[in-house]
Amino acid sequence: MSGDVAPAGGTGGETGRLVYLNGPRDLEFREYPVPEPGPDAVVTEVVRTNVCGSELHVWTGDHPLADCVLGHEAVCRVTALGGNVDADSAGRPVAEGDLVAPVYFQTCGACDRCRRGEFYRCANDYEHAGKSPDAWPHFHAPWGTHYYIYPDNHFYKLPDALASRPEVAAAANCALSQVMFGIDRVGVEYGETVVVQGAGGLGLNATAVATECGAETIVVDGVDDRLDQARAFGADHVIDFREADTVEARAERVEAITDGVGADVGIEVAGVPEAFVEGVELLRTGGRYLEMGNVRPGHEVAFDPGTLTRKSIDVTTAVEYDPWTLYDALAFLAATVDEYPYEGLVDAEYPLSEVREALERSEDRDVTRAALVPGR
Secondary structure: OOOOOOOOOEEEEEEEEEEEEOOOOOEEEEEEEEEOOOOOOEEEEEEEEEEOHHHHHHHHOOOOOOOEEOOOOEEEEEEEEOOOOOEOOOOOEOOOOOEEEEOOOOOOOOOHHHHOOOHHHOOOOOOOOOOOOOOOOOOOOOOEOEEEEOOOOOEEEOOHHHOOOHHHHOOHHHHHHHHHHHHHHHOOOOOOEEEEEOOOHHHHHHHHHHHHOOOEEEEEEOOHHHHHHHHHOOOOEEEEOOOOOOHHHHHHHHHHHOOOOOEEEEEEOOOOHHHHHHHHHHEEEEEEEEEOOOOOOOOOOOOOHHHHHHOOOEEEEOOOOOOOHHHHHHHHHHHHOOOOOHHHHOOEEEOHHHHHHHHHHHHOOOOOOEEEOOOO
16 A cells, blocks of 8 residues: 555654553553654654543453554644645645644545445454554554554644644544544434433533534433533533432433433443443434444343334444544534533543553543653
């Protein structure tokens, strides 16, 4: 593929470090020469990168991806442009020193799914992320000092409103892009009622997007801080599942809010199989259900498909997005950055050398969301 052939040497003998997962809970720091970009590629320095729930699953061995360079949410600074690159994926001029957000997966454009226009289902989406760091150009993912943007990686320059706030933009290529794509597919109309199951990063972003669509939003969670954040992100109603402690009780609360009808749209971002079963009960007959949280195969739950059918629920799933959705996500952030407390989504920062502590404290829920700042 054009631009994927290793140029001779690196960037003047400079080296960088990265975090490699050699197996469950087995982290290694490795050092490699910083590559020169191929003609259609970009070399960047990582400004900040987050610890997402996906990294926790990979780290514990509960994810299809394994033995890899870690990380996917990031804001990076351009340090070297390939000879053919003078603009980002939206055609905006880009230069060394600019801050950019890369799409964390690839769209090959050649597989059966891409040929059908289903770029969000590309069969080769993790072609680069799954490579050994021993393979050039080494920096395949952003948990490191550098990140290599391949020719088939979309990337976008940060809007001016975000250039001084990289902590807000770092998660745009995951949580916000994902929920914007999913909500667009399932359809949320002005005046509809949307119930969001889970007030983590995905849930809070989904609440903001649904609110901006003009929907009445209901958020279900059981952690005080998350419920408070849900209100700050636009939730019209919150349901504390510690108080409404059965599915029936939560369904009754939703019915009370919706005049006995049920929600028009449900969004599952809790990430537990039981939430999917419950979501069907929270929707009106003819409702639409967006399933995004359960992404780990092998986790099962008893389910009555007859209820789904009798209620005529339409189910839409989304695990990635069309890559240009990131452009829209950055524009959404730029337009709403002063309306919602995005900075509060990350509550701890660590240098790259303390990545194990960041993972352990995230797993123990001592922090809601951690960021790694390689330059610290």
